[in-house]
Amino acid sequence: MTTVLRLENIHKSFGETTVLSGISLDVAHGEVVALIGASGSGKSTLLRCVNLLEQIDDGQIWLSGDDISDPRVNPDAIRQRIGVVFQQFNLFPHLSVQKNITLSLTHVFGMSKTDATARATELLERVGLAEKALWYPDRLSGGQQQRVALARAIACHPEVLLLDEITSALDPELVGEVLELVRSLKEDGTTIVMATHEMAFARDVADRVFFLDKGLIAESGPAHEVFENPRDGRTKAFLQRFRGPEI
Amino acid sequence: MSGHEARRPSSIELERRAFRKSQSAKSVAISFVSTLVFALVLWFFVVNTPGWELVQRSFFNLEVMAGAWPRVIEGLWLNIRVLLFAAVGVLILALLIATLRTLRGPVFFPVRALAAGYTDLFRGMPLIIVLYIVGFGVPGLGALPRMPLEFWGTIALILTYSAYVAEVFRAGIESVHPSQRLAARSLGLGYGKTLRLVVLPQAIRKVTPALMNDFIAMQKDVGLISVLGAVDAVRAAQIETAQAFNFTPYVLAGLLFVLLALPMIRLTDWYSARLRTREQAGSVV
Numbered sequence: 001m002t003t004v005l006r007l008e009n010i011h012k013s014f015g016e017t018t019v020l021s022g023i024s025l026d027v028a029h030g031e032v033v034a035l036i037g038a039s040g041s042g043k044s045t046l047l048r049c050v051n052l053l054e055q056i057d058d059g060q061i062w063l064s065g066d067d068i069s070d071p072r073v074n075p076d077a078i079r080q081r082i083g084v085v086f087q088q089f090n091l092f093p094h095l096s097v098q099k100n101i102t103l104s105l106t107h108v109f110g111m112s113k114t115d116a117t118a119r120a121t122e123l124l125e126r127v128g129l130a131e132k133a134l135w136y137p138d139r140l141s142g143g144q145q146q147r148v149a150l151a152r153a154i155a156c157h158p159e160v161l162l163l164d165e166i167t168s169a170l171d172p173e174l175v176g177e178v179l180e181l182v183r184s185l186k187e188d189g190t191t192i193v194m195a196t197h198e199m200a201f202a203r204d205v206a207d208r209v210f211f212l213d214k215g216l217i218a219e220s221g222p223a224h225e226v227f228e229n230p231r232d233g234r235t236k237a238f239l240q241r242f243r244g245p246e247i
Numbered sequence: 248m249s250g251h252e253a254r255r256p257s258s259i260e261l262e263r264r265a266f267r268k269s270q271s272a273k274s275v276a277i278s279f280v281s282t283l284v285f286a287l288v289l290w291f292f293v294v295n296t297p298g299w300e301l302v303q304r305s306f307f308n309l310e311v312m313a314g315a316w317p318r319v320i321e322g323l324w325l326n327i328r329v330l331l332f333a334a335v336g337v338l339i340l341a342l343l344i345a346t347l348r349t350l351r352g353p354v355f356f357p358v359r360a361l362a363a364g365y366t367d368l369f370r371g372m373p374l375i376i377v378l379y380i381v382g383f384g385v386p387g388l389g390a391l392p393r394m395p396l397e398f399w400g401t402i403a404l405i406l407t408y409s410a411y412v413a414e415v416f417r418a419g420i421e422s423v424h425p426s427q428r429l430a431a432r433s434l435g436l437g438y439g440k441t442l443r444l445v446v447l448p449q450a451i452r453k454v455t456p457a458l459m460n461d462f463i464a465m466q467k468d469v470g471l472i473s474v475l476g477a478v479d480a481v482r483a484a485q486i487e488t489a490q491a492f493n494f495t496p497y498v499l500a501g502l503l504f505v506l507l508a509l510p511m512i513r514l515t516d517w518y519s520a521r522l523r524t525r526e527q528a529g530s531v532v
Binding site for chain 2: 021
């Protein structure tokens with residue numbers, strides 16, 4: 001299997017606060033990796049570093065063999081190869097659902113308007129929102145908005161899809177539709193790195209799980225192993241809080 | 248690299264830092280040199296124009312400038328006094344009008360209409376015409392005690408600028424999310440207290456850069472009170488120009504106005520930058 005994403009010894013601090021202190025991990029093509037851990041453990045920062053939204057203090061990041069942490073690379077060109085979905089959807093409120101998807105296709109990838117619209121229609125059918133193409137994001141539910149955000153992120157066939165707690169801002173009854181979509185993206189062979197608080201989903205869908213604590217990977221392994229038999233004391237304590245004491 | 252263990256950066260990271268440093272040094276050098284070249288080209292062009300000698304003598308004559316200095320400075324002091332009174336007056340009147348315009352319900356329709364009519368009228372009317380009407384027309388009524396010309400100039404400035412500033416305030420009030428009013432009313436605060444304690448503080452914070460911008464605009468429009476005959480910096484420069492047969496006093500007055508505006512301009516930049524960093528933490532994009 002080919003490695004799509006490789007992180008080696010990533011360090012990142014904000015002023016006096018150290019957020020990542022030496023993270024290394026590999027993601028293979030078609031693999032789904034879940035990052036779990038308490039709030040502030042560095043999951044989101046790690047994803048932002050991969051997308052070059054934050055400059056790392058040390059270490060190296062490779063995307064399909066290219067060192068993207070090299071200051072000589074053009075960050076825009078790298079970001080075109082990575083799809084990102086944020087916790088707060090971040091759809092553009094002044095554009096229709098369809099235009100949200102076609103924006104980068106026409107303005108970054110130079111697709112013709114007709115082709116981009118066709119691609120948007122195809123994607124919206126894929127996420128079950130074909131009839132909402134001309135709606136504006138504000139009129140959609142949170143779950144629908146997040147499905148549009150996913151469609152927007154995969155429109156250009158990114159090499160890896162980064163999901164940053166994409167269900168954390170949703171009402172509980174809307175979480176399911178978004179997770180279902182992520183599951184089907186996995187079945188299509190999409191490479192995904194997701195930071196998540198949905199433990200059941202991570203256990204179900206992720207191939208491997210990384211438990212982050214204080215900027216380090218405290219434990220990692222196949223999802224069922226980390227969840228059934230956590231070896232590290234911190235992982236145990238963390239999972240305990242999710243399951244409740246009675247289990 | 249804080250805290251207990253001082254970590255040594257890897258050789259790769261050190262190389263990256265060196266590269267970034269040389270890149271930024273290169274950018275600084277390029278922008279410095281290009282600015283210098285542009286300034287020099289401009290300077291040589293102006294100096295080599297056929298009329299430069301004449302223009303230099305009649306616009307940049309140091310002797311005339313020194314001679315005009317006392318009178319122009321005295322005039323500027325009048326501008327500053329008018330400016331301070333006008334600024335305070337504008338803030339009060341504009342806030343009042345903005346509040347009136349945002350009142351809800353049919354009862355307040357006449358008040359709203361009046362406030363809207365006011366802003367329409369004074370934003371549309373050229374300041375110089377307002378100055379003539381207020382400065383010569385109102386005293387002409389003979390119903391009011393005699394006041395100095397600069398008093399009427401100040402009134403005209405307040406009337407005109409309040410219309411602009413009221414609209415800025417109104418935009419600020421309407422930009423505060425309705426959920427904030429909802430939260431305040433749910434705590435039992437009345438309409439007025441909601442406005443005063445919750446909505447206005449947020450609104451004013453949002454529009455402060457725009458307000459400062461209007462203040463800078465007013466700072467130089469204060470010079471227009473000279474049309475009434477008040478001896479401010481512009482009028483003083485006009486008198487000196489007529490006596491010396493030389494335009495340098497105007498240049499002097501212009502430079503003084505720029506100097507007057509500079510602190511406010513820098514303050515606005517600084518405040519906007521601070522607002523930006525406070526409200527959008529993080530991210531290098």
